[in-house]
Amino acid sequence: MTHLTNETALALKRKRGELNISVIELANQTGVSRWTLAKILKGKTEDFQNTTISKIDNWLEDL
Numbered sequence: 001m002t003h004l005t006n007e008t009a010l011a012l013k014r015k016r017g018e019l020n021i022s023v024i025e026l027a028n029q030t031g032v033s034r035w036t037l038a039k040i041l042k043g044k045t046e047d048f049q050n051t052t053i054s055k056i057d058n059w060l061e062d063l
Contacts, residue, residue: 004045004053011060013041019063030059 016026023041027034032055036048040056 001047002050002053004040004048004056006045008053008056008060009040009043009045012037012056015060015063016041031055 023034023037
């Protein structure tokens with residue numbers, strides 16, 4: 001399990017707001033469950049699998 005950086009969490013929140021998409025749509029686009037994304041969006045940044053963090057990083061890079 002790994003920590004998600006605050007910068008990555010903030011970038012995720014910001015990009016979601018810019019695109020004006022729901023958590024469910026964000027889950028569809030990233031491949032990360034909506035429950036995990038909800039935790040991240042509420043400020044929890046620890047104990048995530050490396051694959052989850054990679055999916056988020058890839059989504060942020062692709063946009």
